[in-house]
Amino acid sequence: MTASPAGTTGRPAPPVPARQPSDFRAAFTDSSTVGLALFPLGIALGVLVVHAGLDWWWATAFTALVYAGSLEFLLIGLVAAATPLAHVALTAFLVNFRHVFYALSFPLHRVGGRLGKAYSSFALTDEAYALTTGEAARSWSGRRIVWLQVLCQLYWVAGGTAGALLGGLVPDRLTGLDFALTALFVVLAVDAYRARRDIPTPVLALVCALVARFAVPGQMLPAALGLFTAGLLARHALAPRKKEEEPARA
Incomplete structure (x- = not known):
């Protein structure tokens, strides 16, 4: 019987673990698909x-500085019309009020440092929330989340600046650019529904939109x-009661 080489036991060497990508590279991969939408959308803005x-x-x-896509499209008309600051503040509050609910499930606790938490709170957009609260993002580190938000804002700033610098080449009567943001939200809504097929939520959104459209057409959005x-x-308040009633009926 031949002796084993020095320092070995004859057992196969354990597999070498695959090298994990850096947080920046992972965030770049995560944000690439959203960047394909944010950059041209920024050009439209x-x-x-x-x-x-x-x-x-x-x-x-x-x-x-503002970094709130839907609000920025509204701000164009408000700034051009020299709208009073109080009206602008109220509009910003109503349009971005949904971010209060984002904070309830956004993984801010993974982000380290005061500066990181401050920027992550500032850069909490619809796209960042959709990407960081899914099942695949439960293991993401805080650095990966912050890099994702940084890259998303870079796409947005680069697109907006490029669109403004090249805006003179686009005809003044070109229509449909203001629908670009709506189209992005539709895509995000479809992806969210595919990840969690919660039918009552989109139905509730549609009913609210129709009621607002016919009841107060001048202020449909707020x-x-x-x-x-x-x-x-109301749905959140009623949900626990339904869960408690089900065992009682069984």
Whole structure:
């Protein structure tokens, strides 16, 4: 019988674990699909900024400092019309009120440091929330989450700035650019439904939109958001009662 080589026992060597990608590379992969939508959407925002008569740098300021896609599209008209600050503040509060509910399940506790938590709270957008609260994101580190948010904002800022600088090349009467944000939200809603087939939620959203459309057509968006928020709160309050009643009936 031949002797085994020195330092070995004759057993096969354990498999070498696969090298994990860095947090930045992983976040870049995670954000790439959303970036394909955010960059052209930012271009649409930049074009609308220039066509509204504002200087190009307004697009960079909106995307870097405000960083709230739906609100930024509304701000274009508000700033161009020199709307009073109180009206702008109320509009911002109503449009972004949904972020209060995002904070309930967003994994901010994984993000370390005050600066990281502050930026992660600031950069909590619909896209970041959709990507970081799914089943696949339960094992993500805080650095990966922050890098994801940084990359998403870079796509948005780059697109908005490019659209504003090249906005003069786009015809003034080009229609449909303002629908780009709605189209992105539709895609996110479809993906969310595929991940969790919760039929009552989209039905409730549709009913609230229709009621607001016919009841207060001039203020459809804030009215629909208010009704939808009230509906979600009522559904959440009634859900535990249903769970308690089911065992009693059994």
